[in-house]
Amino acid sequence: MPKLYLVRRGLETFIGPMPLTELREHWQKMAFGPQDEVAGHCGRWVAIEHTSQLVKTYPDVARALNGGSSWQGDSGTKRLPTAPEAPDAARQGGRRTLGLALLFLTIAVGAAVAAVYLASGGTAFSGKLAQPREPAFGAKEAEALLAGENAEAFLAAMATHEAEFVARAGRSREEFAELIPVLRAYAFLGSGEIDGISPKLLRGTGATTAPTDCSEKIWRKRWRESAKQWKDLTSGRQLVRTHWARLLLWDPHWIRRRESRGWINPLNYHAACINTAHRALLQIRNERSALPGAEPLSLPEVELEAVQRRLQWLVEMSFMSEPVVAPPAPAAEDFLGALTCIEGATSPAAATECRSRFRSTPAGDARSLDGGASAYLDERVGWTLLRFALRSLGAPNAELSANITARFSRLVAGDSQTRLDYLVELRALQASWQLNVTLPQGEAESGADRHDVKLNR
Amino acid sequence: MLVTMVGATDIGRKRKTNQDSIYFDEPQGLGIVADGIGGRKGGEIASSIAVNGLRKAFLNSDRIRHEEVNSFLVTAVDRINQEIIDRGNDETEIAGMGTTMNCVMFVGDKCHIAHIGDSRTYLWYDKHFFQLTLDHNVANFVERGWLPKATLPEGAKDSALVRAIGLTQRCEVDIQEMKLRKGQIFLTCSDGLTGMVEDRQIAKLITDHAHEFEKLPKILIDAANRGGGKDNITVLLSQVKGA
Numbered sequence: 001m002p003k004l005y006l007v008r009r010g011l012e013t014f015i016g017p018m019p020l021t022e023l024r025e026h027w028q029k030m031a032f033g034p035q036d037e038v039a040g041h042c043g044r045w046v047a048i049e050h051t052s053q054l055v056k057t058y059p060d061v062a063r064a065l066n067g068g069s070s071w072q073g074d075s076g077t078k079r080l081p082t083a084p085e086a087p088d089a090a091r092q093g094g095r096r097t098l099g100l101a102l103l104f105l106t107i108a109v110g111a112a113v114a115a116v117y118l119a120s121g122g123t124a125f126s127g128k129l130a131q132p133r134e135p136a137f138g139a140k141e142a143e144a145l146l147a148g149e150n151a152e153a154f155l156a157a158m159a160t161h162e163a164e165f166v167a168r169a170g171r172s173r174e175e176f177a178e179l180i181p182v183l184r185a186y187a188f189l190g191s192g193e194i195d196g197i198s199p200k201l202l203r204g205t206g207a208t209t210a211p212t213d214c215s216e217k218i219w220r221k222r223w224r225e226s227a228k229q230w231k232d233l234t235s236g237r238q239l240v241r242t243h244w245a246r247l248l249l250w251d252p253h254w255i256r257r258r259e260s261r262g263w264i265n266p267l268n269y270h271a272a273c274i275n276t277a278h279r280a281l282l283q284i285r286n287e288r289s290a291l292p293g294a295e296p297l298s299l300p301e302v303e304l305e306a307v308q309r310r311l312q313w314l315v316e317m318s319f320m321s322e323p324v325v326a327p328p329a330p331a332a333e334d335f336l337g338a339l340t341c342i343e344g345a346t347s348p349a350a351a352t353e354c355r356s357r358f359r360s361t362p363a364g365d366a367r368s369l370d371g372g373a374s375a376y377l378d379e380r381v382g383w384t385l386l387r388f389a390l391r392s393l394g395a396p397n398a399e400l401s402a403n404i405t406a407r408f409s410r411l412v413a414g415d416s417q418t419r420l421d422y423l424v425e426l427r428a429l430q431a432s433w434q435l436n437v438t439l440p441q442g443e444a445e446s447g448a449d450r451h452d453v454k455l456n457r
Numbered sequence: 458m459l460v461t462m463v464g465a466t467d468i469g470r471k472r473k474t475n476q477d478s479i480y481f482d483e484p485q486g487l488g489i490v491a492d493g494i495g496g497r498k499g500g501e502i503a504s505s506i507a508v509n510g511l512r513k514a515f516l517n518s519d520r521i522r523h524e525e526v527n528s529f530l531v532t533a534v535d536r537i538n539q540e541i542i543d544r545g546n547d548e549t550e551i552a553g554m555g556t557t558m559n560c561v562m563f564v565g566d567k568c569h570i571a572h573i574g575d576s577r578t579y580l581w582y583d584k585h586f587f588q589l590t591l592d593h594n595v596a597n598f599v600e601r602g603w604l605p606k607a608t609l610p611e612g613a614k615d616s617a618l619v620r621a622i623g624l625t626q627r628c629e630v631d632i633q634e635m636k637l638r639k640g641q642i643f644l645t646c647s648d649g650l651t652g653m654v655e656d657r658q659i660a661k662l663i664t665d666h667a668h669e670f671e672k673l674p675k676i677l678i679d680a681a682n683r684g685g686g687k688d689n690i691t692v693l694l695s696q697v698k699g700a
Contacts (some may be wrong), residue, residue, distance in 0.1 A: 004585045014635045017582050041585040042656045094627045219461065414627050 005061060005450055008037045008045060010200065024064045033201070035146030050172065059280050142182040147267050151189060158186040166196040180204075181264045188272035189265075189317040191216045195409040207269035209419040211243040214273035219280030220242075230303035236335030236358065236373030239417055246418050247277055248310050248336060252343060253382070253387050254420045271318040278311040310336040317343070332359045334375050342380050348400070376417060382407040383415065386422060389429055406428065460486055460563045464693035465674035469649055471687030476500035477647045477691040478508040484603045486563030487515055491556045491646040492576050499551030503541050504625050505558045509536035515562075523564055527632050534622065534630045536563075541623030555623035559590065559645045568695075570641060572631045574621045576649055579659070580635070581642040581667075583609040586660035589633060589643075593620035616617055623677055636674075639699040642667065647688045647691040649679055653684030662691070663694075670696050 004017035007031050016023070026032060034049035038061055046053050048065065093422045137157055145154040158165070163223040180201070185196045187202055192215035194202065199213035211218075222244045232238040248272060260268035267274065273375050285304065313327060327344035330337030341354035355377050385407070414421045417430045462483040468475040478501075490658030491507040514533040514624065515521075521529050523655025537558075545552040558572025572577050575592040590596055596615035598604035604619060622628055642663060650659070666676055674692045681690045 001584065006580070006585075006587045010632075011631065012633055014589070014633070015581075017580070017585055017587065039587050041587070042660055045588075065535050108646075123683075200635060416627075 001212055003040060003060070005058070006039050008039070009030045010036065011169055011206075013018050020060060025059065030170060030198075035205070045398075088417055139165075139178045140180050144262060146182075146185055150247040155186070155189060158182070162186065163196075166194060169197065177262070180262050184263060184272070185265045187216075187450065188275060192219075192272070193217065201269075203235075203269050204260065204262050206262070207273075209246075210273055211247075214269070214276050216276045216280045216283065217386065219277045220284050222277075223281050227299050227303075231299060234306040234336050235301045235333050236377075239373060239376060241417075244277070248274065248307065248314075249276065249339065249376075249415075249418050250314060251383060251415065251418070251420055252314050255318045257425075266319065270318075272312045273421070274311070274318050278315050281308060281311060285392065292349070299318045306336050310340060313340045313343075330354065330357055332357060334358070337378075338377055340379060342384050345384060347401075348385055348388055351381050355381050379416060383422060386425055390425055458563065458566055458639075459490065459698040460637075461516075461670065461696045461698055462488055462693065463671050463674050464488065464490075464554040465678060466689065466691040467649075467678045467682070469689050470682055472687075472689055473687045474501055476504055477649065478504040478694055479691050479696075480508045481616065481693055482514050483514075485515070486523070487512070487560070488645060488646055488695055489558065489560045489563075490576050490645045490691050490693050491558045491622075492574065492649075492689070494555040494618065499548075499554030500556065502544070502551055503554040503556035506509045506541050506544065507537050507622055509655055510540055511558070511560060521564060522560075523567060525567045526562060526564055526634075527584075529664070530562070530569070530632055531630060533627055534558070534571065534573065538622050538628035538696070539628075542626065553624075554689040555621040557618070557647070558639075561643055561645055561693075563637070563695070566637050568635050568637055569634045569642075570631075570635070570643075572593070572633070573628065574618055575616070576647045579644040579646075579656075580645060580658065581663045582638065582640060584660075584664045584681065586656060586663070588656065589635070591630065593631075594618055637697045639697055641697040642670075643695040643697075644677075645688060645695070649686075649688035649690035650681045650692055652688060653681040653686065655691070670694065 004018040004019060005023050006017045006427065007015040007023070007026070009015065010412060015026055018026070023038070032048070035047060037045040037047050038054070038058060039045045039327055040058055041062075045243075046057050060372070072097065082425055099315050120282070142154060142161075145157060165179050165183055169176045169183060180197075181275070183194055183197060184204075187197070190416060192202075193213075199215065203210065203212055203214070206260060222242075226240075227243065227244075228243075228246050229240050233240050233248065237342055239245070239249075255268065255270045255274070258268050258270075263269065263272075285299070327340040330341050335358060338358035341357070342351045345351035356375055358374070382404070385400060385403055389397065389404055392400075408426065414423070460483065462481045464479050464481050466475060466477050466479045471557070474551040478487065478491045478493075480486035489508045489511050491504035493502070493504035496599060501518060511533050514523055514529070514536065518529060541554060541556070545554055557576040559574075559578050560571040561578060562569040562571070570589060572578065572590040575594055576590075577592070580589055580590045581585045584621075595604065595609065595613055595617045596616065598619050599606055599609075599615075620629060644659070644663070650685075654677070658680065662676055663673065672692050677692045678690050
């Protein structure tokens with residue numbers, strides 16, 4: 001009976017149990033990657049990328065995954081170390097003889113090439129052979145085009161080099177780390193997807209509370225399928241717990257403060273996701289009138305406007321240095337408008353005023369399963385106070401300090417709906433103001449590890 | 458997929474009360490094991506709230522599709538967490554109670570596992586045995602770099618729980634899914650079993666007695682009691698029979 005192994009992907013899904021041959025096939029197809037884990041019968045989970053542990057714990061797996069894989073390089077790139085094998089003197093002797101023969105052959109060919117080159121006065125091999133070995137267009141060149149805000153040139157160059165970059169990113173962790181920021185920028189300047197790079201790899205590990213797939217295609221599907229539920233959210237009747245609803249509740253200030261590793265433009269996955277969600281909504285809105293004869297897509301107009309306004313605000317806030325349009329005063333039952341108003345407030349008093357404008361419908365019970373729209377707006381006023389407090393890190397404000405302490409003394413370090421994590425901000429305030437707030441151990445550091453947080457914004 | 462479920466709970470040999478709770482509904486494909494946190498008053502109440510809360514949420518919901526499972530579980534656990542906290546706030550003698558929870562939910566051709574704490578779900582398949590869930594304890598969080606050692610209070614035990622229902626306002630639940638295959642057996646259990654019986658021994662017992670599946674809960678509980686029975690023992694087994 002062959003030994004079986006199980007692969008755990010991102011602590012979420014499993015492949016297997018399967019024998020080594022099947023494991024290797026999945027590896028070659030990139031069904032799982034170096035960051036995923038493998039376990040054997042009654043064994044511990046070991047990340048594939050922890051090569052020394054893998055060799056020690058599952059040497060046969062290390063051998064099976066070594067070589068021939070799309071993740072591992074085949075020319076000078078890092079490979080998984082091979083588990084020790086029994087010495088085979090005869091085979092080694094054969095290899096030595098073959099090596100010597102190859103060496104002599106190489107010397108002979110080299111001498112012939114040099115002779116022809118010298119005889120031609122240095123003009124021979126001016127074609128392909130004389131091209132520099134390093135690729136003319138690499139990650140640095142692509143990043144330079146982006147930094148110069150030359151999007152058209154960047155897109156044109158990337159269109160030519162996309163397949164090459166994807167192939168190189170699959171060879172090794174080092175090349176993946178080098179190229180993935182550029183590939184992400186390219187993906188999200190377009191439709192939010194790239195052939196050969198899974199949505200999960202495009203997202204990365206720094207945004208696990210965001211949807212795995214933020215391509216325009218998926219957003220069009222999400223918007224179409226959710227249209228009937230929009231009113232629940234826009235009126236604050238129910239805080240719908242789905243990806244589209246959570247995205248509409250995201251805090252753009254939180255997004256602006258975070259520069260994620262592996263992202264250059266936009267600064268993080270959340271911003272990228274907002275952009276594709278916005279474009280997808282515009283597309284399905286336009287499709288309605290552009291498809292004569294097709295069955296008309298029924299979208300609730302009032303709610304469509306509310307969702308559209310909210311997305312527009314999120315895009316502007318996430319991408320522009322300053323908001324272009326000030327948020328209008330919300331109507332009494334405009335939940336998303338109230339949220340935008342709170343986010344656009346320029347003082348704690350203005351945020352409270354925005355909150356007070358909203359009146360929940362009777363079904364929006366503050367103690368309902370979903371927390372209630374009113375209760376959630378109160379919570380968002382709290383996060384807004386935190387934003388004002390961050391502006392005066394060096395100069396503690398007694399009133400704000402008391403207000404924040406009162407709100408956060410019962411340990412609410414993450415947004416109850418969007419699950420965006422404010423631990424880094426709270427820790428900064430705690431350190432600066434001696435805030436009397438109890439925070440969970442550990443999680444702040446892991447959050448900070450995923451992002452560089454600009455606390456002064 | 459057709460799934461058969463058997464389960465049992467036992468007080469063990471040392472404890473005066475059984476703070477574990479179990480529920481399973483074979484036709485609906487739902488199984489839940491919760492372990493009230495030891496040493497805290499009200500562990501029994503907390504585990505009971507967790508199991509009953511999830512059961513009610515499940516029975517009150519419409520038919521749940523694959524794509525709705527995650528949001529259903531997250532919402533239900535949030536609600537249970539709040540219920541336990543509120544109950545603790547109302548009754549000071551049980552304030553601070555908490556519970557672990559492991560839930561298996563069979564929808565279509567997949568098993569969805571919701572997990573908080575150190576109760577576990579294992580997979581047995583073709584004589585092989587794998588632990589599917591990651592214990593939410595100090596040792597695992599430190600090893601994975603999620604919990605810096607410097608932030609730990611002095612004397613923190615490796616087995617101390619980092620996550621459980623009812624301890625903080627924010628309760629994160631791990632949700633995993635696995636494609637079903639005929640012959641798989643999912644074992645969901647409290648640490649009263651895994652603390653007393655080695656994984657290899659559990660695997661051997663399942664392998665040796667897979668043909669008398671309905672007897673397995675008792676066989677495993679007896680093994681835990683033979684090993685010392687220091688904690689309450691709860692065992693739930695779900696066997697995939699095929700289409």
